[in-house]
Amino acid sequence: MNIHTIADHLNSLADNSDTGMSFDCQPIPGEVDVLQITILGREELPVFVSVTDDQIICISYLWGSDEVKTDCIGAMHESMLEMNIPMPLSSFSKIGDKYVIFGALSIGSNFDDIEHELAVLSNNALEVIDDMSDYLV
Amino acid sequence: MSIFKKIMTAIRGGASEAGEAIIDANATRIFEQEIRDAENHLTKAKRDLTGVMAEQMAAQREVDRLQREITEHEGYAGQALEKGDETLALAVAEKIANLESELATQQQALASFSGNADRLKELVKKSERQVAEHKRQLSMVKTTESVQKATSAITDNFSSSNSKLLSAKDSLERIKAKQQKFDDKMKAAEVLESEDSDTSLAAQLKAAGIGSQDNSANSVLDRIKAKQK
Numbered sequence: 001m002n003i004h005t006i007a008d009h010l011n012s013l014a015d016n017s018d019t020g021m022s023f024d025c026q027p028i029p030g031e032v033d034v035l036q037i038t039i040l041g042r043e044e045l046p047v048f049v050s051v052t053d054d055q056i057i058c059i060s061y062l063w064g065s066d067e068v069k070t071d072c073i074g075a076m077h078e079s080m081l082e083m084n085i086p087m088p089l090s091s092f093s094k095i096g097d098k099y100v101i102f103g104a105l106s107i108g109s110n111f112d113d114i115e116h117e118l119a120v121l122s123n124n125a126l127e128v129i130d131d132m133s134d135y136l137v
Numbered sequence: 138m139s140i141f142k143k144i145m146t147a148i149r150g151g152a153s154e155a156g157e158a159i160i161d162a163n164a165t166r167i168f169e170q171e172i173r174d175a176e177n178h179l180t181k182a183k184r185d186l187t188g189v190m191a192e193q194m195a196a197q198r199e200v201d202r203l204q205r206e207i208t209e210h211e212g213y214a215g216q217a218l219e220k221g222d223e224t225l226a227l228a229v230a231e232k233i234a235n236l237e238s239e240l241a242t243q244q245q246a247l248a249s250f251s252g253n254a255d256r257l258k259e260l261v262k263k264s265e266r267q268v269a270e271h272k273r274q275l276s277m278v279k280t281t282e283s284v285q286k287a288t289s290a291i292t293d294n295f296s297s298s299n300s301k302l303l304s305a306k307d308s309l310e311r312i313k314a315k316q317q318k319f320d321d322k323m324k325a326a327e328v329l330e331s332e333d334s335d336t337s338l339a340a341q342l343k344a345a346g347i348g349s350q351d352n353s354a355n356s357v358l359d360r361i362k363a364k365q366k
Contacts, residue, residue, distance in 0.1 A: 030290025032283050041315050044308035050287040052280050054272075059284075063305035095288050129309045136306055 001107055002051050003027060003035040009111045010037065010118075018112070019119035039122050047118055047125075056105040058117055060125040065097040067136050076135040083128070089117060090124045101125050140274040144281050165278060172271045179264045186257040193250035200247055203240040207233055 007025035015022060022040035027033065028048075035049040048059045068076055080092045080099075090103045101124055103117050129136075210233045217226035303311070342348040 028290050028294045030286065030293065032286040032290060034287045034290050036291070036294075041319065042312050044303055044311050048287065048291055050283055052276070052283045054276050055280060057280070057284065057287075059287075067304050067306075095284060126309065126312060129305045133306055133309070136304075 001056060001109070003033045003049055006049060006051075006056075006111075006114060007035055010115065013115070017115060017119075019115055021119050021122070023115075023118065037118060039118075042122060042126070045122065045125050045129075047121055049114075049118075051107070054107050056107060056109060056114065057102060058105070058114075058121050059093075059095075059100050059102040060121055062099045062101055062125060062129060062132075063136060065099075068099075069135055069137055072135040076132060079132065079135070083131075087124055087128070089120045101128060140277055144277060148281075165275070168271070168275055168278075172268060172275060175264060175268045175271065179261065179268060182257060182261050182264060186254065186261060189250055189254045189257060193247065193254050196243055196247040196250050199243045200240065203236055203243060207236045207240065210236065 004027070007027060010017075010023040010025050013023065017023065024038045024040070026036045026038070028036050032050055037047045037049060039045075039047070045060055048061075050057050050059075084091055090101045093100050093102055101121060103121050105113060105117055109117075210229055214226050214229040214233065217223075217229055339348070
């Protein structure tokens with residue numbers, strides 16, 4: 001499994017995805033292969049996929065530290081921690097100054113698993129921003 | 138220091154800047170070599186274990202055979218005594234004595250093989266746990282690096298394509314607006330469709346002479362006449 005086989009699969013799905021979502025994949029050049037996946041109607045919140053020796057990591061960027069109301073950071077962190085387990089398949093993290101939501105799959109996952117992961121991740125991302133918007137500027 | 142702590146320290150210390158490695162590449166290579174060495178040892182230990190277990194089984198078979206033979210000869214000795222042939226009984230007893238000393242030797246060997254096998258099994262299990270643990274740690278280091286490199290690729294891509302990163306709230310608003318537009322379209326299409334079917338139904342009713350008919354001059358006149366009465 002690498003980002004190119006994932007891209008080929010998702011692009012070949014067209015309107016026939018099991019998740020009702022249309023994916024568009026664009027590889028991003030760099031030291032590590034990264035696949036940018038945009039979902040029709042949700043172009044503003046792409047999912048980035050990279051593949052390591054043992055994992056497939058799917059990341060969506062939520063918001064920057066600068067978007068959090070200063071007096072809300074503690075409360076927001078607590079809410080995020082509390083939501084981490086109930087939220088299906090995805091978890092929160094922080095990369096640099098960006099809060100992210102991510103899911104890690106075993107390298108042995110099949111295409112259906114990956115498609116499902118991406119759909120759930122995208123839904124989670126939207127819902128989280130909605131739910132956390134009180135903490136954001 | 139645990140690998141968790143190392144990674145945390147490195148990220149906090151600003152190694153999260155693009156291009157800077159969490160743990161220097163040389164250390165990662167040494168770690169990978171250590172894992173490969175451990176795996177080689179493991180393979181060798183497993184091979185040794187197979188050999189020892191084969192010898193253990195052979196010794197067990199030999200012990201069983203000797204015990205059977207001793208029981209058999211004890212029977213013979215008994216029979217010789219019943220027939221009063223003391224000399225023959227003594228000869229059989231000598232044979233039994235030999236078998237018993239052979240059995241003792243084999244039992245000792247069996248005990249030693251079993252002990253070795255148990256030790257090797259423990260060792261294999263321990264090594265397997267260790268290799269799995271090292272692999273997990275290496276995976277953490279490599280994943281951290283991979284995510285950092287991926288992040289810098291994504292950041293570079295965004296800044297080079299001049300696409301502006303929207304705030305989370307703006308992104309959500311836009312996506313919601315798109316969804317709303319889509320829903321509205323669907324609803325409009327539904328309304329249109331139902332209107333279409335309404336008009337066609339009305340046309341059918343009219344054609345059949347059912348329901349309200351067009352106001353004709355005659356009907357208007359009839360109405361006025363009715364009022365005058």
